[in-house]
Amino acid sequence: MARTLRTHALTLSLACATMLVPASLVTAQAQDKPLVIARDMDINSLDPSRGFCDTCQIVFSSTYARLVNLDKDNKTIVPMLAESWEINADQTKFTFKLNPKAKFSDGSPVEPKDVKWSLERLKNVKGSASYLVDPVKSIETPDAQTVVIDLTESNSEFLSVLTAPFLAIINSDVVAENGGDAGTDAATKDTAEQWLLANSAGAGPFVLSSYSPNQEVRLKRNDNYWGEAPAVSEIIMQQSKGGVSQLQLLEGGTADIAMQVDPTTAKSITNADIVVDTQPSLNMVYVALAPGAKGLPNPMGSKVREAIAHAIDYDGIIDLTVDGKGRRLATPIPEGFPGTGGAEPISYDVEKAKALMAEAGAADGFTIDAMYPNVNQYGVDYTLMMQKIQQDLAEIKIELNLEPVEFSVWRERVNGDGIPLTAVYFAPDFFGTSQYIQYFAMMDGTVWYKRAGAANDPELARPEVAGLLKKALSTGGAESDGYFRELAKGIAEDHIILPILSPDNVFVYRKGLEGLRFSACCNMVLSDISWK
Amino acid sequence: MASASALSAHAPARSFRLARPALVVGIGILIFWVVVALTVEFWAPYEPLKIVSRKLQPPSFSHWLGTDALGRDVLIRTFYGAQYSLTIAVIVVAASVTIGSVVGALSGFFGGWPDSILMRLVDITLSFPPVLLAMSIAASLGPGVQNTAIAIVVVWWPVYARLMRGQVLDVLSRDHIEAAVAGGASRTRLLLKHILPLSWTPTIISATMDFGQVVLLAASLSFIGLGAKPPTPEWGSMISEGAAHFYSWWIAFGPGLAILSIGLGCNFIGDTLRDMLDPKDE
Numbered sequence: 001m002a003r004t005l006r007t008h009a010l011t012l013s014l015a016c017a018t019m020l021v022p023a024s025l026v027t028a029q030a031q032d033k034p035l036v037i038a039r040d041m042d043i044n045s046l047d048p049s050r051g052f053c054d055t056c057q058i059v060f061s062s063t064y065a066r067l068v069n070l071d072k073d074n075k076t077i078v079p080m081l082a083e084s085w086e087i088n089a090d091q092t093k094f095t096f097k098l099n100p101k102a103k104f105s106d107g108s109p110v111e112p113k114d115v116k117w118s119l120e121r122l123k124n125v126k127g128s129a130s131y132l133v134d135p136v137k138s139i140e141t142p143d144a145q146t147v148v149i150d151l152t153e154s155n156s157e158f159l160s161v162l163t164a165p166f167l168a169i170i171n172s173d174v175v176a177e178n179g180g181d182a183g184t185d186a187a188t189k190d191t192a193e194q195w196l197l198a199n200s201a202g203a204g205p206f207v208l209s210s211y212s213p214n215q216e217v218r219l220k221r222n223d224n225y226w227g228e229a230p231a232v233s234e235i236i237m238q239q240s241k242g243g244v245s246q247l248q249l250l251e252g253g254t255a256d257i258a259m260q261v262d263p264t265t266a267k268s269i270t271n272a273d274i275v276v277d278t279q280p281s282l283n284m285v286y287v288a289l290a291p292g293a294k295g296l297p298n299p300m301g302s303k304v305r306e307a308i309a310h311a312i313d314y315d316g317i318i319d320l321t322v323d324g325k326g327r328r329l330a331t332p333i334p335e336g337f338p339g340t341g342g343a344e345p346i347s348y349d350v351e352k353a354k355a356l357m358a359e360a361g362a363a364d365g366f367t368i369d370a371m372y373p374n375v376n377q378y379g380v381d382y383t384l385m386m387q388k389i390q391q392d393l394a395e396i397k398i399e400l401n402l403e404p405v406e407f408s409v410w411r412e413r414v415n416g417d418g419i420p421l422t423a424v425y426f427a428p429d430f431f432g433t434s435q436y437i438q439y440f441a442m443m444d445g446t447v448w449y450k451r452a453g454a455a456n457d458p459e460l461a462r463p464e465v466a467g468l469l470k471k472a473l474s475t476g477g478a479e480s481d482g483y484f485r486e487l488a489k490g491i492a493e494d495h496i497i498l499p500i501l502s503p504d505n506v507f508v509y510r511k512g513l514e515g516l517r518f519s520a521c522c523n524m525v526l527s528d529i530s531w532k
Numbered sequence: 533m534a535s536a537s538a539l540s541a542h543a544p545a546r547s548f549r550l551a552r553p554a555l556v557v558g559i560g561i562l563i564f565w566v567v568v569a570l571t572v573e574f575w576a577p578y579e580p581l582k583i584v585s586r587k588l589q590p591p592s593f594s595h596w597l598g599t600d601a602l603g604r605d606v607l608i609r610t611f612y613g614a615q616y617s618l619t620i621a622v623i624v625v626a627a628s629v630t631i632g633s634v635v636g637a638l639s640g641f642f643g644g645w646p647d648s649i650l651m652r653l654v655d656i657t658l659s660f661p662p663v664l665l666a667m668s669i670a671a672s673l674g675p676g677v678q679n680t681a682i683a684i685v686v687v688w689w690p691v692y693a694r695l696m697r698g699q700v701l702d703v704l705s706r707d708h709i710e711a712a713v714a715g716g717a718s719r720t721r722l723l724l725k726h727i728l729p730l731s732w733t734p735t736i737i738s739a740t741m742d743f744g745q746v747v748l749l750a751a752s753l754s755f756i757g758l759g760a761k762p763p764t765p766e767w768g769s770m771i772s773e774g775a776a777h778f779y780s781w782w783i784a785f786g787p788g789l790a791i792l793s794i795g796l797g798c799n800f801i802g803d804t805l806r807d808m809l810d811p812k813d814e
Contacts, residue, residue, distance in 0.1 A: 244778040268779035387763045
């Protein structure tokens with residue numbers, strides 16, 4: 001017993017001695033110790049041409065460079081691999097001059113052929129992100145520093161598209177050696193995905209050192225990085241499901257950043273060593289109506305849809321789900337994007353909703369199915385939100401039959417028979433409004449045109465959308481903004497997509513870290529993070 | 533409870549002693565929950581689906597177990613939850629005992645190829661981990677209280693079939709059965725009058741103990757999102773909500789305690805019944 005006590009006393013004095021080490025020394029050592037990020041990772045691939053997920057955005061933007069980058073204001077496009085560029089008047093020809101200093105992690109220079117190979121590979125492997133390069137007609141490499149991208153039609157937002165991490169420029173020689181192929185039949189011929197799960201071949205500030213599915217992703221500082229070297233030498237992203245367990249890893253000292261802690265949980269933190277930082281995000285949680293869904297008991301004409309939009313207690317939902325840490329939206333497009341600003345979100349007005357239901361001849365209400373993915377996304381517990389909406393709509397006698405399902409089941413149903421009322425989320429792939437129009441507008445070919453069942457309900461189609469979008473993309477500045485504004489207004493008036501809230505980003509991290517920020521292109525920019 | 537009195541009639545040698553405190557406590561717990569489930573609608577001050585207060589309020593005088601993430605009263609929801617859990621458990625146990633006993637009795641009594649076929653079916657079902665099988669069935673049927681019950685019956689009946697078959701085989705080898713056969717008893721009479729009355733004791737004990745297990749399994753399925761649909765106040769889904777709001781301990785406390793008490797109560801009853809009725813323990 002006496003011996004045990006002595007051992008304890010020794011341990012205690014050693015612990016005290018450790019605490020007395022000068023702060024400056026601790027900081028210097030801190031930059032060398034791995035930074036651990038607890039996160040629920042949704043990685044579907046680590047091949048930049050095939051991966052399409054939020055975690056992929058973080059990993060790709062850290063290990064690969066793109067032609068251009070998005071500045072900290074989340075608006076301005078700044079040089080990255082391209083040091084300068086020119087765009088022709090009708091927004092169809094983009095000419096880039098590469099930075100001669102730029103080199104890959106193996107020390108070889110970034111050449112125009114790598115740009116051509118990477119973008120063609122992205123297009124030809126036909127992955128989820130391939131749609132981003134659909135407008136590309138051809139890529140020419142006239143000299144050792146120049147890349148010319150020709151588009152099939154005008155696209156004033158193409159430069160923004162190039163900031164997306166999926167448009168990573170890959171070291172073509174290295175990846176081709178490991179099975180990479182950029183030809184038209186790359187979808188079947190390219191076999192580099194396996195190699196890219198264990199290696200990266202980019203010109204970003206970090207390199208991938210290892211990846212264990214459902215466990216961790218390890219990134220190391222790129223010793224050959226041509227820009228400003230990142231402060232932290234190693235980053236470990238550790239798989240941890242749910243904000244509560246992430247917070248426990250942080251409180252227990254295993255993790256330094258908990259990425260997906262919801263605001264309600266964050267509010268309960270009492271530990272003085274933990275910082276909670278809330279920033280506006282560009283993410284959107286929305287409800288969608290499908291008037292053309294199969295088996296609908298009552299038609300959902302424009303009046304009924306407007307009634308539903310007025311019957312939802314948006315502020316109540318923001319309070320319930322994210323403890324007030326979220327914003328309302330007038331249209332699905334985030335504030336600050338082209339064509340936004342000035343519009344007021346729809347009012348919560350039960351009386352008006354009841355009147356609209358009566359006008360539509362549906363004063364007695366009806367029951368509809370509401371299948372939704374059983375997720376907790378951006379801090380919003382969907383089951384909680386849907387129960388609130390169920391109570392709200394009961395006020396206008398619309399009864400929701402809630403059915404939470406796995407995401408894959410939801411996707412199959414929403415793309416198949418359609419779901420009369422559902423809820424899901426959206427985050428932009430780049431800074432630009434065209435992606436919203438191409439996803440949400442009632443125009444043949446968009447995702448929600450199909451999901452809303454416009455094929456069964458011809459009244460939904462808005463014939464003017466295609467023309468307006470073309471004009472918006474072939475002009476620039478205020479003129480383009482004006483067309484986008486008109487398009488956004490149309491989406492809001494359709495009441496097919498009802499934006500519920502834009503939840504704030506909550507960063508929860510250890511005191512002493514700095515540089516955490518949300519980026520519209522890249523989610524969280526790891527190279528900006530350092531210890532004070 | 534009906535089974536308890538019936539059992540004492542079949543075990544006249546043993547006197548029913550109130551000195552078995554575990555049995556009394558077990559029965560007391562079950563009676564409490566049955567009464568709550570049957571009467572809650574008449575005296576509950578709040579409705580289980582209505583928002584009655586601010587969200588995530590800790591226990592207070594007006595809300596004894598606080599409020600959940602939507603602002604509904606946790607205690608009242610827990611009481612209403614008894615309706616779902618007890619109904620599922622009664623249906624599942626009754627259906628499993630019926631199906632299992634019929635299959636087991638026929639299989640043991642007739643032997644031969646019907647026995648082989650039925651027992652292979654039982655073997656196949658039993659070879660799956662029960663929770664995993666119930667999960668897969670519930671997932672393929674979709675969420676809902678009814679589908680949860682179906683999923684659990686499918687994994688539960690083979691246990692009773694096995695039990696009943698073993699018991700029937702055991703009874704078949706006894707002398708008085710041979711005497712009955714020699715006396716010219718028909719096969720039906722033999723099964724119903726001579727074999728079954730001597731075979732069902734283990735099934736009853738097992739069913740009593742399983743009652744708590746079924747409540748737990750149904751709650752587990754709801755916990756992972758395969759059971760009751762929201763906003764049903766089902767215990768498993770309430771605990772799942774509590775897990776998401778880890779720092780508001782009271783959300784999971786009520787339903788957690790409810791499941792614990794029923795599991796404990798059933799084990800008390802089952803254990804005591806086994807002590808009283810199982811001749812091997814003498």
